[in-house]
Amino acid sequence: MIKPTDGKIGSREFFGLVLILILIKTTGSTPMYLFKVGENATWMMPMFFLFVIILPFFLLYKILQAHQEKHLVEIIYSLLGKWVGFLLILLIFLYSFSSLVLSSRSTVDIVGTLFYPITPKIMIYLLLMFASYIIANRGLEAVGRTTWLFYPALNLFLLIAILLAFPILHVDFIFPVLGPGLPTLITNSIKHSATYGELFLLAFLYPFIRSNKDFKIGSFIGILFVTIQFSLILAVFVMAFDYPSIESIAYPFQQLTRIIELNAVLANYDSIFLAVWIVASVIRFAALLYITTLIFAYMIRLEEFEPLLLPFSGLIVMLGIIPENPIVVMNYFNKIVIESGWMIINSFPILLWVVWKWKERSAY
Template structure:
């Protein structure tokens, strides 16, 4: 039995949680949207978006180091006071929870469309959130251990997928190298920088991790890993389908898994990839649900927030079932509202809190 003093996550668990939460984003409609915006240069967006989002992350690390064992919301409360801390906390909650709703609905549509068309969407949605709730309800420690145990196998299967499609890749499809232009790449990297913003939300549950050094090293290592992984898969998509084809493919990752063959007798092995992808999906939304509820509870100073996981899981299904089609859910809700409303706030908040703390002389204490 783990002793209370030992019940903290180390760098290995944090690395695997981050790479499962952020690294799976190549499997939804994000790459398809980016290919429409920036052409065959979409593989550059994760690099630039990662560099952009790393700026507020540096400020965040400075704050976490100075205030030691306090989470980001506790730091905000100490720096700006109760009222502004409540406003900032609720804004972070709305970003986290709306992302949970929209993304979980998107993944439900993927499962329904690509693998189980005869099953109703609502049944798949309920099953996904029940599984995510079951993991989240065990606590963030269990989420971390689950990620640590499953991540190596999931990443090994994904590496196998890339290896299997290498003979079918055409490197000429990467040209022209700048796609629709440098301006479009820069603009979309800025707007889509929140795809790398999940790492900021882990600071809300910072006291769960062993110490600052472990959090810093694990976060940076996982951050770099995720960027490389997204670049590899985005480049693989364009080299496999070509720009003219991928614009009309909503789920390039699932299409590749359905077309892969292993030898002469093993075809249609997408069930293998579906199984591991499903595990990663459950872990991702368990993290999303836990952090969303934790952010809500910390903003309202609720100490025991685990009982809120079930009602918020049910609310996720209820609100996520409202959009009638995938286009409205992905292109309007996710892109026009969530991304456009969140990227400025996520980029500004950590530097803003650091600046206020600096002016108040906090770092001289």
């Protein structure tokens, strides 16, 4: 007997969302930004990311737990008021939207440059966002189930890549362990902690999680797994390419897949990588499209946000195709999403928690 669904997702699906939204960054241009500041100790930065974001996220979780009948946008409005609340939600929306536009364009650049150099980028972009729209339009339950079903395949792919890369890895490349020094490493980890920014965006899905326990398990266990896997993959990059050589490699994972096929029985591994990576990217963009549209609709007090998914998909393509080359996209991404995003992501939960506690004390 098939049980009727409630449109919500459980801990497994939410766990999968946390991992795919953040872990897929290791296959893009994010490692290049991190290696510029972390040098050969970059593999340690995800651990510092965890220490930086864990307190703000825990405070955000406590706020959500205390206001389970409301979604996060309503909580922000009720705590901060109409105008200050609107400004904060607008900043979060712009961060989420900018991240989606620039990361999707970066994916298009990778596909166009490395795999389909003759195909017009606008065609790749349209196909990518149309596929993301189709998944997002099916609802969060469809996004969550697709993520959970595909996550094992992505994990298996990453594991095979690491195993095949063993012959070219040099452990001594990670020394000195602290790279540029502990103070520099900590400072740069704080400034780049927006690498885990999607975890805070996923908090806007709290009302669509079946229970508080599911949200707690999926998010906290998910971020722990992400940190372990993220660090492992970055360590593999360092041991494979060494520093400072890796600093000039825009897409180290793609480079790694092309190298290991020369040393492995399995030929054309990069073509298998393309298929797995494209599916994972589509799922990631579908989830981000869903969340970004939801934030915008709730910000302007719209009850139904699903009709906005298609216009937002088109707008993302229109804006994303404007930059002339991948270098411009990377510079925008670094300045807007990485350098500015960490302040928004880490500060708004603390602000909400302080105001919430202050209002609680004032009520007595």
